[in-house]
Amino acid sequence: MPAVRNCNLPEDVYYIVERHVWARKVGDLVEVGLTDVAQNLAKTIVSVTPKKVGRTLRAEQSVATVESGKWVGPVPCPVAGVLSEVNTEVVGNPPLINADPYGAGWIARIEPTDWETDSANLLTGPEAIAAYEQFLEREGISCGE
Template identity: 55%
Template sequence: MANVRGCNLPDDLYYNVENNVWARREADGTVTVGMTSYACSLAGEIVSYTPKKVGKSVELNKSVCTVESGKWVGPVKAPVSGEVIAVNDAVQAKPGTINADPYGAGWLVKMKPTNWDAESANLLTGAAAAQAFEAKMQADGFGGCA
C-alpha cells in the first residue's frame, strides 16, 4: 500500500486523482466507489451522506452522492459511468465511518459500470496514483493526513 504524506492509497484500487475518489472492480464486474483518505482529510469529519437512489444512472464525473462535513458540502463524483446498484446504509446511519475506514466499511455506492474497459483506462493505480497524488498535494499545499 502506498502512503503519501500520511494518506493511505491501497495498490489494488483505481483512482480518479482529480476528484479524490477510488473504484474497486469486484469479481462480478460491479464497481465499489469511495472517497480517498486524502479527500476525507480535506473534508474533515463527515456528518451527512446522501446517495443517489438505487437504479439511478450516473455519468462519468457526475455525483454519486453528496457528503457534508463541518467545513464542506459537495458531490462525490463517479470514477466511471454506470447504474447505482447499492448504497451503504451503514454509512447513512453513521457517516463518520467514511473517515474511519474510507477503503473498507466507508464505501459509498456500488455501481454496474456501462463502459469499464474504456473509462478505467483514465484511472490510475499503484505507483502512478501515488505520484499523481503527491503532485496534487504539493500543488494544493496539503500538509498531510492526520
C-alpha cells in the first residue's frame, strides 16, 4: 500500500481528496469510509452517527457524522445512490476507523444510481496518490505525528 507523508493511501480505492473520503466498488454496492489522513487528523473517533438505511443521497451529501475529541463533521457520500447498509461494528466501536480505515472501519455501503458517471469525478490509482501527495505537502500534513 503506498504511503505518502506516512499516510496509507491504497491505489485500489476512489477518493475525494479534499474531503478525505474513499469509495470502493464491492459487487453492486459502493463501500464508503474515511481515509487514513482523516482518521489521523481527527485522532480517536468517539462517535459515528449514520443516516438511515434506505435514504437516497446525492453525491457529497452526508452519509454519516463522525466525532472525535478534536472534530465533528460529515462523511460525504462519494456517489449518488441509496444508503443500503451501515457498518454496525463501527457504530458500536468507532475507534475501528482509526485501527483499520480501509478494511473493518468502512462506514456505509451505497447502492449507486450511476457508478460510471459518478466515479469519473473521483480520483483513483497513481493519479489519486499524486493528488494526495500535493495536498498533504501544501497543507503540511503527515500521519502518525
